[in-house]
Amino acid sequence: MPKPSSRISGITPSGKDGWEVHFAAMNRKEAGEDIIMLSVGDHDFDTPAETVEACVTAVRAGYHHYTQLPGIPRLRAAMAKLSTQCTGVPTTADEVIATPGGQLALFAAAQAALDPGDHAIVVAPYYATYPPTFRAAGAEFTIVETRAEDGFQPRAEDIAAALQPRTKAILINTPNNPTGAVYSRKSLEGIAEICRKHDLWLFSDEVYWTLGGGEHVSPRSLPGMAERTLVINSMSKSHGMTGWRIGWLTAPKELVSLLISLNLVTTYGLTDFVSRAAVEAMENAYGVKEIAERYTARRAVFLDAVRGLNNVTVRGSEGGMYVMLDISAIEPDCESFAWAFLNAEKVAVMPGVSFGDAAAGHIRISLCQPEEILLEAAARLKRFATTYS
Numbered sequence: 001m002p003k004p005s006s007r008i009s010g011i012t013p014s015g016k017d018g019w020e021v022h023f024a025a026m027n028r029k030e031a032g033e034d035i036i037m038l039s040v041g042d043h044d045f046d047t048p049a050e051t052v053e054a055c056v057t058a059v060r061a062g063y064h065h066y067t068q069l070p071g072i073p074r075l076r077a078a079m080a081k082l083s084t085q086c087t088g089v090p091t092t093a094d095e096v097i098a099t100p101g102g103q104l105a106l107f108a109a110a111q112a113a114l115d116p117g118d119h120a121i122v123v124a125p126y127y128a129t130y131p132p133t134f135r136a137a138g139a140e141f142t143i144v145e146t147r148a149e150d151g152f153q154p155r156a157e158d159i160a161a162a163l164q165p166r167t168k169a170i171l172i173n174t175p176n177n178p179t180g181a182v183y184s185r186k187s188l189e190g191i192a193e194i195c196r197k198h199d200l201w202l203f204s205d206e207v208y209w210t211l212g213g214g215e216h217v218s219p220r221s222l223p224g225m226a227e228r229t230l231v232i233n234s235m236s237k238s239h240g241m242t243g244w245r246i247g248w249l250t251a252p253k254e255l256v257s258l259l260i261s262l263n264l265v266t267t268y269g270l271t272d273f274v275s276r277a278a279v280e281a282m283e284n285a286y287g288v289k290e291i292a293e294r295y296t297a298r299r300a301v302f303l304d305a306v307r308g309l310n311n312v313t314v315r316g317s318e319g320g321m322y323v324m325l326d327i328s329a330i331e332p333d334c335e336s337f338a339w340a341f342l343n344a345e346k347v348a349v350m351p352g353v354s355f356g357d358a359a360a361g362h363i364r365i366s367l368c369q370p371e372e373i374l375l376e377a378a379a380r381l382k383r384f385a386t387t388y389s
């Protein structure tokens with residue numbers, strides 16, 4: 001075969017080998033072992049029945065055709081309404097563009113804001129696709145670690161220290177995957193100030209905004225930020241629709257106009273009947289409250305069960321679908337911990353180091369299991385923590 005482009009060869013997955021624990025656990029579960037999977041970030045329940053019905057109705061009604069490149073008008077209007085709620089900034093339909101999932105919204109943001117050779121700052125711990133998304137845009141990036149002792153809140157001075165002459169963007173994620181940290185207004189104000197001072201874009205991944213533990217603050221609402229903030233959003237987490245691939249980017253309308261051409265050469269518009277179902281789901285908020293309440297209850301139950309554990313400290317864990325536990329007092333190498341925990345107790349968790357050095361010594365627990373399974377996992381963790389040597 002002729003040589004592939006260096007651009008595509010460069011899009012390698014990031015993170016350290018922690019994913020091996022997850023893949024090994026999946027294989028063992030497939031082979032019949034009774035393993036509790038707390039390593040994945042996908043709901044354990046189906047999409048709300050009303051959304052499924054809306055989709056079936058749309059298929060039967062003949063919605064089988066090409067759609068408008070930025071999304072059908074009713075979908076963009078519904079997305080704009082949700083962006084208004086999520087960011088606190090009145091948003092119009094021409095300030096949103098529909099994408100198949102939040103990941104494509106992030107990809108679009110990187111393509112729209114960065115030239116090859118530009119530099120971006122990624123605040124860590126981070127979602128695994130961030131570095132390869134920048135590589136796909138030909139951009140350089142620097143990882144800026146937050147600190148466990150700060151509950152993984154970003155410090156403006158650490159970010160400022162990473163600025164380079166070609167820095168054009170900062171990427172943050174709140175509520176955060178993997179830490180569950182919900183960035184405070186104060187943390188965000190510090191970042192906003194850097195963006196204004198150095199004329200930077202702020203990529204703000206808010207796909208978990210409905211699953212927050214407290215107030216969700218979007219940096220788009222801060223002074224002077226609406227013109228430079230690109231908000232990544234999605235129905236995957238909020239509406240229980242991971243496999244439907246519906247997301248959107250909220251951006252200044254001039255940038256959205258440019259991005260319509262990107263949809264021309266990539267998605268060519270979203271799936272017709274999925275778009276119709278998504279409108280129904282957004283307008284009626286199908287499942288949103290129930291899903292948020294479910295994760296809040298699970299987080300409370302699990303944290304309650306592990307809080308008294310010797311040598312285990314809860315960090316972040318305020319929102320989203322994950323909790324972060326500092327297990328370094330038991331085993332400083334979190335990968336070794338994850339392997340030993342899987343082998344001894346048949347529970348799969350992600351080593352924190354897979355998401356950046358700041359989370360070394362931690363494990364990420366996914367709340368995508370029913371409460372009774374989370375309680376069983378907590379009991380196994382307790383047994384493991386007291387016997388591990």
Ligand code: PLP
Nearest residue numbers: 101102103127177207234236247
């Ligand atoms: N951003 C974060 C932080 C995520 O955790 C995920 C998925 O897990 C995504 C974006 C992408 O979500 P989707 O493409 O399903 O909308």
